[in-house]
Amino acid sequence: MRKKTDKALTFTVESSFYRVLGINKEGEKVVPPYEKDYAGDVPLEEKLKDLKEYLLQTGVDLKGFSVGTYVPTRHGILRMYTFPGTLKKHELTKAVNLYIQQEISETFADKDVVYAYAILEREKDEPYRVVVTIIEGEVYDALVAFAAELGLRLEVVSFEPICVINFGLLKNLPQPFSIIYTDLNKILVVSYSREKILYEVFPYVFSTEGGFEETLNMLIWDIRNYIVLNDLTNLYLAGIVLEYEHLTEYFLERLPIFGILSLEKFPERYSLLYTLGVRLLNA
Incomplete structure (x- = not known):
């Protein structure tokens, strides 16, 4: 069980920009919202290097922060599968994994991937609903390594459409x-x-x-x-x-x-990072 923290650092790295934001339990900034834009598509490693330099320049001690990021939509997929509520647990697990492997073979045939799934809460007579996220392994590994270079553990690697949904749920x-x-x-x-x-x-x-x-x-x-x-x-x-x-x-x-759907506390472009920060602080 991870130790409860009262500060969250969230970031995202897109094709032509990166953003970062740090908030506390009250939703106030502890790492100022910052965005760096690039002319065109820049390699992920270069953007992560720039982000690392920026965070070090802030002088903020990041020890004790909960850290999370979300992967842009182009680097993954999100699916919801429905299964009969009569399935036993091991049958459900097997069915979910079969669907995931089929999705991987069709969409990510030549790539390593990382995936996760969540079984949604249901009433006794309802079917199972399973939300599956699959993202490119190369992107995932780079993000985890970036956090490690700063002496941090990446606690949540979310997916952009999930953050949009969570923003709606937060509101x-x-x-x-x-x-x-x-x-x-x-x-x-x-x-x-x-x-x-x-x-x-x-x-x-x-x-x-x-x-x-x-x-x-x-x-x-x-x-x-x-x-x-x-x-x-x-x-x-x-x-x-x-x-x-x-x-x-x-x-x-x-x-x-x-x-x-307005964020109010920060510029609107930080909506998803703020939402992810709230999730981290309430986990």
């Missing part, structure tokens, strides 16, 4: 719910209910400059089609566009958005 959204999460390099649409999880990535280079409408119009058309085809309801807007009033209005005018 007590009624289920089912769907979240349009916006970031510097993508728009991620995630839908969650007890019966299923859906998500889709729409690649996008974020810009606040004039002329963004032409690119966004095509993207929003695709997002709207995805929403209609999958009958998504209870839609919330989250992420970086909420930092800009004109972009927020742009999305609200063009998509059937029910509400806004």
Whole structure:
């Protein structure tokens, strides 16, 4: 059993940027929110080296912090499987592992992977629902090694769509719910209910400059089609566009958005890191 801590350090390393945030039990910053952007896709090792240098420069003693990260969507998959509630425990375990191995052979044929699964709580007469996460082993190993170089243990390696779902749960959204999460390099649409999880990535280079409408119009058309085809309801807007009033209005005018999912304490782009920090501190 790990020792309870009152500080959490969370970070993520994307294709063209990294972010880091440290919070305490009160949700206040202990490591200032920081983001470094790169021109284009930079090797993971280089970004982790820069992040290490930044953390050392802050002068913050990281000893005693709970540490977590989430892996970007492009480096993994998330699935929910349903199994008959009549299965015995060993039968369920065998079935889950068979599904996972099939998924690995189809999606990650030439790559090492790391996977985990969780069996959701259920009523006695309900089927089993199992949430499976599979991520690339090379990415996982690099993140664990990075933490070790700082003398830290990486306690949680989450997955971006899971963090989006947890953000909705943290905000007590009624289920089912769907979240349009916006970031510097993508728009991620995630839908969650007890019966299923859906998500889709729409690649996008974020810009606040004039002329963004032409690119966004095509993207929003695709997002709207995805929403209609999958009958998504209870839609919330989250992420970086909420930092800009004109972009927020742009999305609200063009998509059937029910509400806004705002972080409030920090810039909106840190929503997922904050959510992960809260999870660490309440584990």
